[in-house]
Amino acid sequence: MRGGSFPNRGPSGGQGSCRQRMGSTCAPEASGMASFRMPEESEGHAATWMVFRASKGIWGADLAPYVEKDLGQIARAIAKYEPVRILVSPKDRPRLSRLVDGVGNIEVFEAEVDDLWVRDTGPVFTVNEAGELRAVKFNFNGWGNKQAHSLDKRVAETIADLAGVELVTSSLVLEGGGLEVDGEGTAIITESCVLNRNRNPGVTRDSAESELKALLGLHKIIWLPGIAGKDITDGHTDFYARFAKPGVVVAGIDSDPASFDKAVMESHLALLQEATDAKGRALEVVTLPVPSKVRRKSEDFAAGYVNFYVANGAVLVPQFGDPAADAHALRTLQMLFPGRVVEQLNIDNVAEGGGGIHCVTQQQPKAIPAP
Structure with a gap:
């Protein structure tokens, strides 16, 4: 997410029972997709999906085992609060077993995968008022064909099939880390990702909005500029701004004048402070400064707290070894999510590798009919 060069986010490279493609023969109104919405992350989950994969070819022989330990740690932490479902290549399963054996609430499925970034490779789940789930595939292309993606481009199909839900395929190319929603019709999206010609050449903002609104039940999209070419994601939303709940946004800020993110985050903050949501509410914007001190110094290191993950009854957030910034992030999230650990x-x-806890998780919402 951060870094002056592209981090080792993996050479990535299906569809379930629906296999419909937006913009072709299946219009959203005709298929009933307009009644589906993408829930906000703090709504109830049926499970969290993860992918266990850190190959030495991607991460390096020295780092890969430690990345796997981080994935095991994240899975064990989430499993205290909700079921965790993990995809793993058969050859990697013994190492995963050593990290999670004896831990309840974890289910493992074998599937060939390239790397661990399930937020980007997996589907986005939507739900309708009847409590039916659908999964949306956004055609992962290796963050704009920066890396191979022959296996990871099929992760969305695999998860939809295992979850037993219909899969709808968008005509857009993007990643789940580029989408942030409040569950009530508002989304925050960075232009540098979705409107980038390395993903969607020739696609206008209006046409992207039309499809995203139909697929995800949106009424208003707040577009942030983001920044292209500085990290492999081209500026995913989930590093810059997240909803804590409808009407409340957490935004990252960076005071380091040497950081390219300083100006980006300042422009985002100004736009968010002037924005209203789909219901006409002015957004309350809470800032989370990035740490000024970290244990690692590489240019690819993703140092930011906005990439937290909200599970049932808990919020998981990184700590980077900056006592003041770590403590501030903890207090802020405790204030924003009362009643959660x-x-x-x-x-x-x-x-x-340029990502965080949010990047290696994807929530499957509970299928609960609206009251």
């Missing part, structure tokens, strides 16, 4: 984890090894 906030756990801080040292995930420096995953952060070396």
Whole structure:
């Protein structure tokens, strides 16, 4: 997510029972997709999906085992609060077993995968008022064909099939880390990702909005500029701004004048402070400063607290070894998520690859009919 060069996010490279493609023969109104919405992350989960894969070819022989330990730590932490479902290549399963054996609430499925970034490779789940689930595939292309993706481009199909839900395939190319929603019709999305010609050449903001609104039940999209070419994701939303609940946004800020993110985050903050959501509410914006001190110094290291993950009854957030910033992030998230346990984890090894806890998780919402 951060870094002056592209981090080792993996050479990535299906569809379930629906296999419909937006923009072709299946219009959203005709298929009933307009009644589906993407829930906000703090709504109830049926499970969290993860992918266990850190190959030496991607991460390096020295780092890969420690990345796997971070994944095991994250899985064990989430399993205290909700079921965890993990995809793993058969050859990697023995190492995963050593990390999670004896831990309840974890289910393992074998599937060939390239890397661990399930937020980007997996489907986005939506739900309708009847409590039916659908999974949306956004055609992962290796963050704009920066890396191979022959296996990871099929992760969405695999998860949809295992979850037993219909899969709808978008005509857009993007990743789940580029989407942030409040569950009530508002989304925050970075232009640098979705409108980037390395993903969607020739696609206008209006046409992207039309499809995203139909697929995800949106009424308003707040577009942030993001920044292209500085990290492999081209500026995913989930590093910059997240909903804590409808009407409340957590935004990262960076005071380091040498950081390219300083100006980006300042522009995002100004836009969010002036924005209203789909219901006409002015957004309350709470800031989370990035740490000024970290244990690692590589340019690819993703140092930021906005990439937290909200599970049932808990919030998981990194800690980076900056006592003041770590403590501030903990207090802020405890204030924003009352009634949930906030756990801080040292995930420096995953952060070396440019991502965080949110990037290696994907929530499957509960299928609950609306009252």
